[in-house]
């Protein structure tokens with residue numbers, strides 16, 4: 001069994017790719033710890049700055065507002081950060097770019113063959129956690145695909161946020177295998193691209209709580 005943050009007590013849950021006010025409200029009511037907003041225009045879940053501001057304003061204290069970026073320019077990060085608590089860099093951002101970010105940040109790593117996760121943990125020294133996601137060539141994330149969780153090193157210098165193809169049906173198994181700080185899900189709680197399902201979000205959280213025991 002791996003230990004990647006589970007010592008904190010319970011597995012945190014991030015729902016990502018919210019685009020509608022009613023989904024934000026439902027996610028908060030269901031008990032999500034963090035809500036993700038995609039600032040990458042190439043995503044079917046993308047929100048612009050105006051919508052980000054409106055959605056983020058609905059989020060109460062103690063629920064973390066996370067902005068997801070893929071190789072953004074600094075100006076976008078700076079403007080979006082006004083509405084965010086945490087930044088998620090999901091592209092090929094360099095350690096220096098991330099280190100200059102105006103908010104605490106996490107770095108997503110896509111688990112392609114040969115990736116040295118230990119080296120990444122050293123390189124992205126300022127990251128509050130590493131988010132580990134499936135790798136599909138040409139797609140920066142949100143693939144709905146899992147990866148081989150046994151490839152995650154047993155001892156890592158950073159807490160792990162597990163992502164990639166998680167669903168209410170497989171998240172308990174994932175938590176038992178990896179013991180991550182948090183799990184992150186987008187497609188697995190949707191009824192259509194960018195549309196979150198209330199029942200799916202509740203099912204996901206129930207499965208996580210069950211896994212935590």
Ligand SMILES: O=C(O)c1ccccc1N[C@@H]1O[C@H](COP(=O)(O)O)[C@@H](O)[C@H]1O
Pocket residue numbers: 016017036038040043044045068070090131133140141142143144145163164165166184185186187188
């Ligand atoms: O959701 C997107 O469209 C997206 C686009 C570009 C980079 C990352 C994206 N989503 C993130 O990908 C992982 C896994 O998503 P899924 O659960 O497999 O659908 C997650 O962190 C999403 O936030």
